Amino acid sequence: MSSLHSRSLARVALLPAVSLLLIWMLVPLCMTLYYSVLDFNLLIPGENDYIGWLNYEFFLTDPAFTESFFNTILLVGGVLLITIGGGIGLAILLDQAIWGQNYVRLLVLAPFFVMPTVSALVWKNMFMNPVNGLFAHLAIFFGAEPVDFFSQFPLLSVIVIVSWQWLPFATLILLTAIQSLDREQLEAAELDSAGPWSKFVYLVVPHLSRAITAVVLIETIFLLSIFAEILVTTSGGPGYASTNITYLIYTQSLLQFDVGMASAGGIVAVIIANLVAIVLMRLIGKNLEG
Amino acid sequence: MQKTQSKIIYSVLAWSIAFLIFFPILWTVLTSFKTEAEAISSSPSLFMFDWTLVNYEDVLSRSPYFLHFTNSIIIAVGSSLIGLLIAIPAAWSMAFAQTDKTKHLLMWMLSTKMLPPVGVLIPIYLIFRDFGLLDTRLGLVIVMTLINLPIIVWMLFTYFKEIPKDILESARVDGASLGQEIVYVLMPIALPGIASTLLLNIILAWNEAFWTLILTAADSAPLTAFIASYSSPEGLFYAKLSAASAMAIAPILVMGWFSQKQLVRGLSFGAVK
Numbered sequence: 415m416s417s418l419h420s421r422s423l424a425r426v427a428l429l430p431a432v433s434l435l436l437i438w439m440l441v442p443l444c445m446t447l448y449y450s451v452l453d454f455n456l457l458i459p460g461e462n463d464y465i466g467w468l469n470y471e472f473f474l475t476d477p478a479f480t481e482s483f484f485n486t487i488l489l490v491g492g493v494l495l496i497t498i499g500g501g502i503g504l505a506i507l508l509d510q511a512i513w514g515q516n517y518v519r520l521l522v523l524a525p526f527f528v529m530p531t532v533s534a535l536v537w538k539n540m541f542m543n544p545v546n547g548l549f550a551h552l553a554i555f556f557g558a559e560p561v562d563f564f565s566q567f568p569l570l571s572v573i574v575i576v577s578w579q580w581l582p583f584a585t586l587i588l589l590t591a592i593q594s595l596d597r598e599q600l601e602a603a604e605l606d607s608a609g610p611w612s613k614f615v616y617l618v619v620p621h622l623s624r625a626i627t628a629v630v631l632i633e634t635i636f637l638l639s640i641f642a643e644i645l646v647t648t649s650g651g652p653g654y655a656s657t658n659i660t661y662l663i664y665t666q667s668l669l670q671f672d673v674g675m676a677s678a679g680g681i682v683a684v685i686i687a688n689l690v691a692i693v694l695m696r697l698i699g700k701n702l703e704g
Numbered sequence: 705m706q707k708t709q710s711k712i713i714y715s716v717l718a719w720s721i722a723f724l725i726f727f728p729i730l731w732t733v734l735t736s737f738k739t740e741a742e743a744i745s746s747s748p749s750l751f752m753f754d755w756t757l758v759n760y761e762d763v764l765s766r767s768p769y770f771l772h773f774t775n776s777i778i779i780a781v782g783s784s785l786i787g788l789l790i791a792i793p794a795a796w797s798m799a800f801a802q803t804d805k806t807k808h809l810l811m812w813m814l815s816t817k818m819l820p821p822v823g824v825l826i827p828i829y830l831i832f833r834d835f836g837l838l839d840t841r842l843g844l845v846i847v848m849t850l851i852n853l854p855i856i857v858w859m860l861f862t863y864f865k866e867i868p869k870d871i872l873e874s875a876r877v878d879g880a881s882l883g884q885e886i887v888y889v890l891m892p893i894a895l896p897g898i899a900s901t902l903l904l905n906i907i908l909a910w911n912e913a914f915w916t917l918i919l920t921a922a923d924s925a926p927l928t929a930f931i932a933s934y935s936s937p938e939g940l941f942y943a944k945l946s947a948a949s950a951m952a953i954a955p956i957l958v959m960g961w962f963s964q965k966q967l968v969r970g971l972s973f974g975a976v977k
Contacts, residue, residue: 424798426793427794442828443819446824521725523960528729531917536732639914645935
């Protein structure tokens with residue numbers, strides 16, 4: 415088989431996947447771009463006039479945008495901090511000689527497989543409900559006032575639920591990475607009388623950097639678009655206290671039917687995600703070499 | 705002596721934390737066997753209650769649970785299979801005929817995964833409305849195939865890349881045709897990788913909760929959307945919510961437990977093995 419032949423065959427084999435993804439990316443994105451400069455509301459039929467940057471201006475100067483922008487940062491940052499911090503700690507613990515290590519790992523991993531709507535509703539109703547939730551029962555048992563989590567700390571409550579879903583993932587990836595750490599290196603460090611802290615800083619953390627990068631990348635992709643957890647718990651409220659950008663655009667498009675403004679918002683979300691992606695791809699591209 | 709001591713301490717600590725992390729799932733399963741009155745009792749009991757199956761009977765008989773379960777299976781399995789059919793040739797080509805562009809192409813595919821769904825939400829919604837795809841299984845299978853395609857290609861690529869190329873060359877020297885090469889040499893080696901890719905994507909598609917919530921209503925709603933309808937006021941019936949939830953997560957939890965090794969590899973894009 416000539417290499418020329420196989421090369422063209424290879425190109426043909428790539429075609430379906432590449433063209434489908436290209437269409438899936440470009441066509442709707444161009445349509446969003448087009449809608450974003452129109453005065454287009456599904457509830458107000460008629461001409462959809464060209465209005466230039468007006469939708470963007472309205473979207474970006476809306477206080478709701480500022481609030482949901484910072485909520486998005488807090489949500490992504492908070493969950494990353496909790497899951498990676500907790501994940502490193504748990505991974506190191508699970509890496510020790512313990513009884514039934516495999517079963518512990520199964521228990522820790524379980525929440526990752528629970529669908530978002532289930533975990534959000536279970537937490538909201540059965541744990542965080544101020545009257546019948548388990549936390550309320552516990553608070554009363556200890557003589558404290560039950561907390562109404564979703565009206566007092568709406569964003570924090572969402573962060574807790576999402577962290578519970580993603581901690582297992584971070585732990586599993588980091589544990590797998592730690593287990594591939596060269597034991598001889600650790601022993602050599604011990605012989606050189608390195609303490610646990612310096613072993614952690616000079617051996618474990620550098621070894622984990624690749625795995626941490628992977629966790630940050632994957633979690634960020636999913637966390638930027640958190641939606642179901644907000645929809646079934648707080649519906650973004652009270653006010654906009656737990657609205658992220660994804661949820662804000664959802665309310666503008668499918669609840670208020672303001673296609674123009676929601677499209678402008680969608681484009682803004684794409685730009686933000688791209689900025690994040692460029693940074694992450696640089697990191698992961700470097701770390702995935704070889 | 706000191707070793708046993710630290711083993712005891714670490715074991716107790718690890719098991720306690722693991723129990724706490726797993727507790728919400730355990731609690732959901734236990735609550736699903738309680739009566740509604742016991743489920744909201746202010747002095748809840750872990751195991752000492754009258755076990756009952758009435759919630760399961762209620763959920764199965766009073767709601768079209770079976771329909772939503774079937775929808776979940778069709779959407780998750782269907783989209784994963786179609787995704788594989790499209791991705792296998794692409795991943796094969798990138799792994800065995802690598803060019804300078806392969807890395808960029810892979811990165812580009814990954815970047816499509818980073819496109820926020822709200823960036824394409826309105827056009828997709830309007831196209832679906834105009835083509836009568838809203839609230840259809842077909843529509844969801846299409847969307848789910850496309851959003852998971854980059855991950856499928858990536859996962860397959862990392863598996864295929866590890867197949868030694870010499871094997872194919874020696875088959876070629878022995879006079880194998882391209883078809884024979886693929887069927888008799890490549891497939892048997894690649895099958896485990898393909899199987900775990902399939903498994904993982906079924907899990908991802910089963911739990912997807914943006915498009916499934918937005919594009920479906922009564923007919924094509926998978927379990928994610930069905931459970932979301934419990935948000936109010938049915939959600940206050942804890943025992944029924946628990947029974948519906950337990951049935952929705954059980955099959956995937958078991959699958960997930962079996963595929964944890966592949967999960968690491970697949971979702972870290974081969975960065976961690």
